[in-house]
Amino acid sequence: MIRGVKLPKFKSISKNKRIGFYNKPKFVYIPLISGNDEDITITVKKGDYVYKGSVIGRRKGNFKIPINSSVSGTVVDYTQKVYSNGKKVKCVVIENDFKEKEEIKPVINKKISKYTKQEFIKTIKDCGVVGMSGNGDPTYLKYNTENKINTLIVNCTECSAYATSDYVLLVEKCEEILETVDALLEINEIDKAIIAVKKNDTELLNILNSFIGTYLKIKIVTVPDIYPIGWEKYLVKYVLGINYNVSSIEKGVVVNNVSTIYSIYEALKYNKPLCERIITFTGDGIKKPQNVYVKVGTPIMEIINKIGKTSNDIKIIVGEPMMGKYIESEDIIATTDISCVIILKQLPQYDETECIRCGKCTKYCPVKISPVLIKDSKNNKEKLNKLNVDKCINCGLCSYICPARIDLRSIIEKVRDN
Amino acid sequence: MNTNGPFIHTENTSFKIMKNIFIALIPLILFAIYKNGLVLFFKGKVDFITSLYPIFIIFICSLCTFIFDTLYTMLFCKDKVDIKKYIKTSFSFLPGIILSLVIPINTPILIIILSCLISTVLEKIFFKVSNNHIFNTVALSFIIISIFSIINGGYSYLNQFESTKFNNSPLQSEIQLNYNYDLVVKPYGDLKQYFVGNVPGGIGEVSILFCIISFIYLIVQKSVKYLIPISSFVTFLIGFTLIGIFNNYDIYFSIFNLFIGSIVFSLIFISSSSFTSPITNLGQIVYGILIGILTIVFRFVLPFADIFMAIFISNLLVPLIDNICVKFNK
Structure with missing residues (x-):
């Protein structure tokens, strides 16, 4: 049996709006990370001219895959920016010359x-x-x-x-x-x-x-x-x-x-490398919620400022509301794995109360583990092994459904990490 | 500040669940006031002030559980708990209301206060030791009241109007006379009277009709572990049907036994209490069946507190049921 819940929907805010474009960032910050792997060979150095789509780094190991520039311009620096997982990663800073020059590649003339x-x-x-x-x-x-x-x-x-x-x-x-x-x-x-x-x-x-x-x-x-x-x-x-x-x-x-x-x-x-994508910018903290076609490495704040904020003090959630992350830093950049950025005037506050053992977290868990029993046994390693903590997929459903507002997802994450 | 999602939550909160249970109890509270107060007043059996006695009992019970629970928390858990928030969200008066609806109308106030005090303190102490709500306060309070009742020769379930018509409650009649439709059931009316609640019993639990309405409300509001009462009902009915067949009783035997002795009310409001029942669906079914079986057993061994003893013993097995049934959570 498939378990799950119907979530409230806020899609209409951005659904039928025209796709916006933000393709002229002065600088892009190409993150040197692929998946969660930061073991990347850098193939450019400061002062190099790169085309749109040029390889600027390559993942090492078995899953070799290039990391491409999303603009044409000059490599000016290396810096740290915040990635979608909330951690800082090394980025190649490229100054955009706004010429959108691409490397000359053989023309593919086939279906x-x-x-x-x-x-x-x-x-x-x-x-x-x-x-x-x-x-x-x-x-x-x-x-x-x-x-x-x-x-x-x-x-x-x-x-x-x-x-x-x-x-x-x-x-x-x-x-x-x-x-x-x-x-x-x-x-x-x-x-x-x-x-x-x-x-x-x-x-x-x-x-x-x-x-x-x-x-x-x-x-x-x-x-x-x-x-x-x-x-x-x-x-x-x-x-x-x-x-x-x-x-x-x-x-x-x-x-x-x-x-x-x-x-x-x-x-x-x-023959176009992956260096652009559509991201939904939505929420009550933004004037015109919409989908925007953006270049990888564009600072998210730049796009938000372009669209317009409804408040000076906004909160940015990267990803969707169940598994996404609140990012305090304004250094967050657009990457290929971000499909949605939620901009809120303030984060929702929930008061945690005592667990009433309603069992909803266990009833709805898609991987059929029991978050409440894991919470109760968090200091008992032997019991935790029996409760299959490792099966958790971090979907956040247990925290969502909990009437006592207990952040079970974070508890399980901590238990698993320990 | 939590930086991980979810940033949205279901609208169903613990507060709403407790509020829904309270709302579900309202028809039964009103019925208790009507049956044990207003009817007596309109029939000229008591004056208006005396007709308010059911309200007084309900108030005393809820006040006791609220005060004892809050006092204990203030004295022993003040470092861990924000008392103001606790008072607002704990709904600790609810067990008192539930208790008030199942006890005999003639229960002495002092005994009520004493039972609430003992059960609350015991429940809290065992919670502190085991980190689990092992005992259901209502079931424990009722058992304590029953012990006092036995010591003192029994507290009558009959109100001042009923005492002019009957000698016993239907359950007491069945204990004394053994089941016989004409002797045990008929004197109080047909089973429709039992269904409506027009028979002697606990202060506000006798109306099966209102119990069912409340149960449906709780299911619709997703505020009850409905598998527990349903599996208990089914077990109880099957068990009593078999007993009826073996003893050549008529077909009303099982229904009659279900309708008397606070069974329906207790299964809906006490056995399904979130805190003291299993968390998995299978666990809830097992727990419900266990309560059903134990209730049948105790009806013959300790009939005055059968369902409460069944719930009390089943409560002790909840951690074990949870640990076993979580393996079958598929």
């Missing part, structure tokens, strides 16, 4: 479905395509498998209460996304693709239905509007009835979200 698998893997690897909603692992890893891939699931559930970046992308680029899905099926000899959409998302269903007619191998499957249905393991379980241990590839299933599919499209069609 995107005509790539061989090797060409496809190489292209998305060289373009630095990474997962744009999860932990930011390189996308080519999912396809670079000897196992037969049976199913591609396109995750259009966007179960955040605020984010609409995937929605607007799908509305604007539905044809391109379907073309890419079809190409992925052909290139990787995948049997079928399933587009997972929430059943009450009628606007999205109408748009997809109006374009999907010619794609016989692509099906739309509706899923319930509950959180965290967008979690990969849940989605695979709901759509295909399959459980897996570590990765869906074990069972021949690949899951990509809409933004990742579109970045694959740009890589295959234009």
